Structures are given as structure tokens and as C-alpha cells.
Amino acid sequence: MPFRFLTVLVGLFLMGSAPAAPLDVVATSPSLGALVRAVAGERLEPTILAGPERDLHQLQAKPSMMRALRDADLVVAIGAELEIGWLPAAIAGAANPAIQPGRDGYFEAAAQVELLDVGGPANRALGDVHPVGNPHVDLDPVRMARIAAALAERLARLDPAGAEIYRNGAAVFAQAVEQRVADWRARLAGAPGVLLYHRDAIYLLDRFGVPLLGTIESTPGVPPSGQDLLDLTTKLKGRAGVVIQAPYQSPQAPAKLARDLGWRLERLPLAPPLEADGTGYLEHIERWVEAIAAARP
Amino acid sequence: MRPSILAAGLATALTVPAAAVQASSTAEIAELRSMLEQMRTQYERRIQDLEDRLVQAERRSARAPAPATPAATDPAISQPMRAPSAGASAPAATASRLPDFRGALSSGAAFNPQISVILNGNYYNDGIDGSGAALVGQALQPSGGSAHDHDHDHAQDADHGHSHGGLNNGFNFSEAELSFSATVDPYFDAAAYLAVMDEGDVHLEEAWLQTRALPYGLRVKAGKFLSDFGYANKQHPHAWDFVDQNLAYLNLLGDHGLQDTGVQLTWLPELPVYTLLGVEALQGDQERFGATLSDEDQERLGLDATEDGPRLWTLFAKVAPDLGLDHALQVGVSYARNTQHQEVHTHTHDGEDEIHENALAGEADLWGVDLVYKYDSSGPQGQGDFKFQTEYLRSIKDLDIQSSPHPEIIGSRRTFTTDGFYAQALYGFAPRWTAGVRYDVLGLTNEVSGDAHLDYGSSNRWSLNLTWKLSEFSQLRAQYARNDILVAENERERFDAFYLQFLMSLGSHGAHAF
Numbered sequence: 001m002p003f004r005f006l007t008v009l010v011g012l013f014l015m016g017s018a019p020a021a022p023l024d025v026v027a028t029s030p031s032l033g034a035l036v037r038a039v040a041g042e043r044l045e046p047t048i049l050a051g052p053e054r055d056l057h058q059l060q061a062k063p064s065m066m067r068a069l070r071d072a073d074l075v076v077a078i079g080a081e082l083e084i085g086w087l088p089a090a091i092a093g094a095a096n097p098a099i100q101p102g103r104d105g106y107f108e109a110a111a112q113v114e115l116l117d118v119g120g121p122a123n124r125a126l127g128d129v130h131p132v133g134n135p136h137v138d139l140d141p142v143r144m145a146r147i148a149a150a151l152a153e154r155l156a157r158l159d160p161a162g163a164e165i166y167r168n169g170a171a172v173f174a175q176a177v178e179q180r181v182a183d184w185r186a187r188l189a190g191a192p193g194v195l196l197y198h199r200d201a202i203y204l205l206d207r208f209g210v211p212l213l214g215t216i217e218s219t220p221g222v223p224p225s226g227q228d229l230l231d232l233t234t235k236l237k238g239r240a241g242v243v244i245q246a247p248y249q250s251p252q253a254p255a256k257l258a259r260d261l262g263w264r265l266e267r268l269p270l271a272p273p274l275e276a277d278g279t280g281y282l283e284h285i286e287r288w289v290e291a292i293a294a295a296r297p
Numbered sequence: 298m299r300p301s302i303l304a305a306g307l308a309t310a311l312t313v314p315a316a317a318v319q320a321s322s323t324a325e326i327a328e329l330r331s332m333l334e335q336m337r338t339q340y341e342r343r344i345q346d347l348e349d350r351l352v353q354a355e356r357r358s359a360r361a362p363a364p365a366t367p368a369a370t371d372p373a374i375s376q377p378m379r380a381p382s383a384g385a386s387a388p389a390a391t392a393s394r395l396p397d398f399r400g401a402l403s404s405g406a407a408f409n410p411q412i413s414v415i416l417n418g419n420y421y422n423d424g425i426d427g428s429g430a431a432l433v434g435q436a437l438q439p440s441g442g443s444a445h446d447h448d449h450d451h452a453q454d455a456d457h458g459h460s461h462g463g464l465n466n467g468f469n470f471s472e473a474e475l476s477f478s479a480t481v482d483p484y485f486d487a488a489a490y491l492a493v494m495d496e497g498d499v500h501l502e503e504a505w506l507q508t509r510a511l512p513y514g515l516r517v518k519a520g521k522f523l524s525d526f527g528y529a530n531k532q533h534p535h536a537w538d539f540v541d542q543n544l545a546y547l548n549l550l551g552d553h554g555l556q557d558t559g560v561q562l563t564w565l566p567e568l569p570v571y572t573l574l575g576v577e578a579l580q581g582d583q584e585r586f587g588a589t590l591s592d593e594d595q596e597r598l599g600l601d602a603t604e605d606g607p608r609l610w611t612l613f614a615k616v617a618p619d620l621g622l623d624h625a626l627q628v629g630v631s632y633a634r635n636t637q638h639q640e641v642h643t644h645t646h647d648g649e650d651e652i653h654e655n656a657l658a659g660e661a662d663l664w665g666v667d668l669v670y671k672y673d674s675s676g677p678q679g680q681g682d683f684k685f686q687t688e689y690l691r692s693i694k695d696l697d698i699q700s701s702p703h704p705e706i707i708g709s710r711r712t713f714t715t716d717g718f719y720a721q722a723l724y725g726f727a728p729r730w731t732a733g734v735r736y737d738v739l740g741l742t743n744e745v746s747g748d749a750h751l752d753y754g755s756s757n758r759w760s761l762n763l764t765w766k767l768s769e770f771s772q773l774r775a776q777y778a779r780n781d782i783l784v785a786e787n788e789r790e791r792f793d794a795f796y797l798q799f800l801m802s803l804g805s806h807g808a809h810a811f
Contacts, residue, residue, distance in 0.1 A: 061808065062617075093810065093811070
């Protein structure tokens with residue numbers, strides 16, 4: 001019996017240590033998982049640490065994450081402190097020197113592009129603020145194309161044999177983005193605007209010049225008060241727009257505002273489904289564009 | 298315009314003496330004038346030039362501590378990590394291709410350690426004049442028949458003079474916990490945790506270094522730290538889900554748990570299932586499980602002097618199957634061995650006033666089994682989240698009687714076995730609101746070898762609490778506990794205890810381990 005147990009253990013060990021792909025890549029969010037697939041195609045299959053319905057800022061470190069990071073060659077994070085509550089702990093617990101920040105195995109998407117909301121006051125009276133910049137870069141397809149190019153270079157450095165595939169993948173993705181952006185820009189021109197729960201879609205709005213009519217939470221990380229909702233209703237009454245919230249945000253306040261303003265309420269995840277690739281990511285943006293464009297008066 | 302005033306001043310200063318000496322020829326004066334004019338324009342141009350350069354430099358430094366120069370040509374060459382600071386991520390909009398940046402964007406100030414202060418205070422009330430908070434840590438157990446006498450009379454170490462559980466009825470400030478952590482260099486991370494108590498005394502809770510570059514899933518930690526024995530042991534009080542520590546830990550390990558100085562080695566092998574194996578060698582300065590007596594007491598009672606360290610060893614294993622993105626389960630087994638344990642048991646005889654002291658010395662073992670399950674719902678701000686946590690501890694002390702007023706028992710051996718257990722569950726019933734329930738017990742088993750079975754029963758407690766997390770940085774908690782604590786063989790103290798607690802987290806946004 002102990003012998004059989006040992007055989008199973010050794011079998012599992014061999015299974016675990018025989019990598020099928022040239023690189024073991026871990027992505028924190030499905031949008032980055034999609035980007036890895038867009039860049040690497042079939043060559044790499046990323047492990048994704050959180051589903052699209054999850055708030056990446058509220059996640060907790062789990063042993064399964066450490067397990068995934070233990071033999072990762074590269075961790076792809078959104079960064080800019082979005083995953084600060086759990087990723088540092090998970091990376092430390094993974095005992096993998098290759099993926100420490102500062103090494104080739106650590107990639108932050110937000111560090112590859114210019115950020116919005118940079119340099120606000122570091123004052124927690126204003127809520128859970130991040131003076132380093134708004135981290136939600138993954139909703140801007142143009143920035144994502146630039147992140148894909150940087151990611152391709154990083155992958156090429158870690159896996160030179162696949163360099164051509166990665167660079168080509170990034171170029172194809174950039175082209176696909178470019179093709180869609182013109183159409184999206186046309187459809188979103190003159191869109192009346194969006195009321196968000198949190199400033200989590202501003203990169204998309206900023207890209208297409210869609211006005212942000214307000215945020216339901218007046219202070220990041222703090223639920224809105226009745227007065228906040230009243231103020232918003234007074235301010236926006238009679239205008240056109242759409243309320244968009246993420247699935248993990250409290251539904252009552254958005255529903256009430258949508259009702260009072262006579263607007264549509266959309267619940268859209270910030271990230272595409274877990275299995276999405278580059279096309280899946282663009283489909284995800286398409287859903288957002290559709291929701292925003294549908295809000296014409 | 299400052300430069301022109303300067304030039305005018307200069308000109309006047311020069312012309313006045315010139316006029317004073319009554320220049321003989323007007324031609325000379327004209328020449329002087331033109332020279333001055335020339336000088337003036339030159340100075341103005343130079344000063345203007347300097348001002349422009351100053352403005353440019355100011356703009357550059359305000360924009361970013363740009364890492365551009367060394368990395369611009371070849372990003373593959375190792376570049377110095379940019380000192381992270383607020384605004385560092387505002388790259389020049391003109392840069393068409395940014396350097397590949399491998400660090401983490403952070404709002405932490407450049408090169409300062411991450412600093413946080415956690416304030417932990419409460420209002421406490423029990424029905425027995427505030428003595429309940431100390432009593433829960435002094436429940437009767439076979440080996441520590443006079444655990445509190447022992448603690449008070451023979452405080453082994455001034456370090457342990459403070460107590461996290463020492464509360465009065467009314468307002469209490471438990472502690473301000475200061476923590477500093479940073480990456481030291483590519484090889485080490487380090488952290489220090491200081492607890493400042495309400496009297497102002499400072500207690501070093503932890504100060505350790507940990508490797509970050511060892512291969513094969515190995516990590517070494519050294520210094521003073523909370524052992525990875527069990528699950529609750531390495532949590533600081535602010536991370537507890539209840540205001541106070543459970544009875545098993547409080548009575549078998551004391552206020553600080555297994556907190557000692559030494560070295561830890563952990564190994565995370567490359568297995569399909571998360572498996573962490575660890576071993577620790579610790580000095581053995583532990584308040585209960587690792588206790589030895591003071592020099593005077595050792596001499597007076599004829600006990601051996603405290604041996605050289607390390608005297609306390611631990612082994613632990615934690616296994617966590619992958620249950621998908623929303624569920625997490627971890628099971629752990631821990632073992633600790635203390636190679637030198639000393640304690641004093643006191644007793645009196647009917648009709649005599651004299652207190653008899655038996656001094657015992659030997660070894661002590663501690664076993665622990667723990668299980669934690671967490672469910673992460675997608676509800677807003679913790680709504681629907683669930684956590685279940687349970688641990689079982691069993692302490693076995695194998696001691697010889699070294700001295701006693703009763704010579705016939707000297708040299709005889711006593712094995713004391715006590716165990717403890719707790720189970721707690723937390724549920725996020727609304728956004729930001731969590732309800733918790735805990736049952737903890739000490740002494741399911743109480744045995745002394747040689748003696749008849751001890752059937753005085755166990756000490757136990759039920760606790761209920763309600764936590765309101767106003768934001769990520771502050772929380773308020775109300776807790777009620779129904780205590781049934783065994784204080785002597787046939788004496789129980791039954792009382793209610795009520796807590797209102799605040800926890801404030803100032804400073805950097807830390808990450809909690811699982």
C-alpha cells in the first residue's frame with residue numbers, strides 16, 4: 001500500500017514537472033489571459049487567477065495561486081497596485097525567484113502605457129485612492145495593443161524560439177484593434193455618456209471621447225449615501241445616458257438611479273470570459289461599445 | 298524683469314564714478330556707453346538663457362525621474378529599477394515607445410520601507426469586574442494546576458510582561474502595531490513589527506529576514522517571528538476574526554502564541570497540489586510551552602540551568618487542493634517539540650499553611666491539526682463570502698519530579714496531556730457586514746499518567762460577533778461571549794463578556810497571507 005501511494009506520488013510529480021508549453025505563464029485577469037493567447041496563439045496556455053466577475057482589488061491570496069505561481073516563468077499582472085492586496089503575498093508564498101518584481105518573469109501591463117488619474121492627492125479621506133494612476137487599463141483596446149507589443153518582446157526574451165510567433169501575434173492583434181477602433185469611434189461619436197459605479201471604465205471612455213457623467217460612489221471604495229444618489233439624480237435628470245456597473249458592485253444604487261433617470265442599466269464585467277482570446281477580448285469591448293452606443297436620446 | 302534691473306543698476310554704478318571723474322572727451326563717454334550697452338545685452342541674454350535652462354530642468358524633474366537614458370537603446374540590458382514614487386508612472390507623453398519596465402508601479406515613497414500603523418482598541422465589559430479577560434487564559438489544565446501562580450511568581454522574561462488579553466472593564470487600548478517591511482536587496486525581504494501598548498512599552502513582535510532568490514521552492518526565514526505552526530499562530534491580533542484569541546492557543550501557548558527567535562526553512566515542492574513543508578529551529582523562549590524557570594528558581598528548586606538553544610523544534614505540512622477560482626481549502630498538520638520544559642506545581646495540605654512546591658522538568662510535545670475553507674463569492678464588498686476555520690491542539694508534557702517536599706515522589710515521572718479545539722465560521726451577510734460564531738474549548742482530554750483519570754471536565758466558550766468593515770482601512774466589531782471557565786477542580790466561573798472593538802489601518806496597503 002505505501003508503495004502504491006509512492007508510485008502515485010511520483011507519477012503526479014512527473015506529471016507536474018513535465019511542461020507541455022515552452023513557457024508557463026500566469027495571468028491575474030481574464031483580459032490579460034486573452035492578451036497572452038492573442039500574442040502567443042497555441043504556443044502558450046495561460047493560467048488565470050481570477051474570473052471576470054471578480055474584483056481584482058478585493059481578491060485574497062490563496063494556496064492554489066501560489067501553486068500556479070510556483071513554477072511560472074512569467075506572471076502577467078495589470079499592476080499599478082490593483083492586485084496589491086493579494087499578488088505580493090501570492091508571489092512571496094510561491095517561492096519562485098523568477099517572477100519577483102524587477103525580474104524578467106514579472107510583467108505589469110499598467111507599467112507599459114501612460115496612465116490616467118495620475119498624481120492625485122495621497123489622502124485616504126478621498127477613499128481608496130491610487131496616486132500612481134488608475135490601474136484599469138485593460139478596457140482600452142489601443143493601450144492593450146501597445147501592451148501586447150511589450151508582452152511579445154518580453155515573451156521573446158524568455159522564449160527566443162517563439163519570438164517570431166509572439167511579435168507576429170502582437171502585430172495581428174494591433175491590426176485587429178485598429179480595424180475595429182474606426183468603427184467603434186464612429187458608433188460612439190456623440191454618445192451622451194455613461195454613469196459608472198467606480199472609475200473603472202475611464203480608459204475606454206477616454207479613448208472614444210465618451211463623457212463620464214459621474215460615478216455612483218462619490219468616494220472610491222465607499223458605498224454611496226442617499227444624498228449622493230439624490231445629487232446625481234438632480235444633476236442628470238432630463239439628460240440621456242446609460243448606467244453601467246460591474247457584476248461585483250452593489251446592484252441597488254445603480255438600479256435606483258437607472259429607474260429614476262429612466263436610463264438603461266447594464267451589468268458588464270470588466271474582463272472577457274476566462275476562455276477568451278484576442279477575438280474574445282474584442283468581442284468583450286464590442287459589448288461595452290454596444291451598451292454605450294445604445295444610450296442615444 | 299530682474300535682468301534689466303540688474304543691468305541698469307550695474308550701468309548706474311559704473312556711470313556715476315565715470316561722471317565723477319569728468320571724462321575729458323565726449324567720444325570716450327560714447328565709447329563707454331556702447332560698451333555698457335553691449336555688456337547689458339550680453340548679460341540679459343545669458344541670464345535669459347540660464348532662466349530657460351532652469352525652467353526646462355524643473356519641467357524635466359517634475360515629469361518623472363525618467364529612467365529613459367540607459368534603457369532607451371536596449372531594454373533587454375538590465376536597467377536599474379526605477380525608484381517608485383507617486384507620479385513616477387506619468388511618462389512623457391512624447392515618448393513613442395516606453396522602456397520595458399519590470400518592476401511594480403507603487404505609490405510607496407522611494408526606498409522607504411512600507412510602513413503601516415494599526416490601532417486596536419476596545420470597550421470591554423464582563424460580569425465579574427473585568428477579571429474574565431485574564432481568566433480565559435488561565436483555565437485549569439492538568440500540568441498547569443496553578444498556571445497563574447506560576448506565571449505571576451516566576452515571570453520568566455521581562456519581554457513577556459505585557460499581555461494582549463489584559464483588559465479592564467471599560468475602555469482599553471490594546472496596542473498600536475507598527476509594521477515596516479521592504480525588499481532589502483535582490484536576496485532578502487525583511488520586516489519588523491512593533492507593538493506599542495497603552496502604557497507606552499514597546500514589544501518587538503517580529504523582526505525577520507526572508508530569502509527571495511533561493512531555487513527549488515526553498516525559502517529561509519530568520520530572526521524573531523511567529524511560527525508557521527498551525528494556522529492562527531502567525532496571525533497578528535488585527536488579522537483575527539474575533540477580538541480575542543481562542544482558548545486552545547491562549548492556554549496551551551499563551552498570549553503571543555509560538556513566537557520565538559530562530560530559523561525556518563520551508564519547501565514548496567513542484568507538485569500538482571499545493572504542499573508546503575517546513576521545519577523550524579527556535580531558541581525556546583516561549584511563555585508556556587517552551588518555558589524554563591528563572592535562574593534563582595532553578596537554583597532554589599534544584600533544577601538544571603537553561604540549556605543552550607535551540608531547544609524548540611517544529612515541523613509542519615500544509616496541503617491545499619485546487620478547488621477552482623472561488624473555493625480554497627487548506628489542511629495542515631504541525632508538530633512542535635520542546636527539549637527542555639520546566640514548571641512548578643504548588644499544593645497545600647489540609648490544616649497546613651505551608652505551600653508545597655514540586656519542581657518538574659522534562660520535554661514537551663505539541664500536535665496541531667488545522668483546516669481552513671474559504672468561499673469567495675462575487676457579491677459586493679464581501680457579501681456572500683464564507684470562511685470556516687478549525688484547529689485542534691494537543692499538548693503532552695513528559696516531566697520528572699526533580700524536587701519536592703515529599704522525598705518519596707522525587708524522580709518519578711508524570712505525563713500531562715491536555716488538548717484544545719476551536720471552530721469558527723464567518724459569513725458576509727451584507728456588503729461590508731460579517732457575522733461570526735466561534736466555539737472553543739480546552740481540556741476535552743485531561744490526563745496525568747499514574748493518577749486516576751481527571752474528570753473535572755473542560756473550559757469552553759461560545760462567541761458571536763458582528764464586524765462592520767467601513768472601508769478597506771477601518772473596521773468596527775461587536776462581540777459577545779458566553780464563558781464557562783474551570784478555575785479549580787470543582788470551581789467554575791460562568792460569565793458573559795462583551796466587546797466593542799475598533800481597528801484602524803494607517804499607511805500602506807498591505808497584503809494578507811492566506
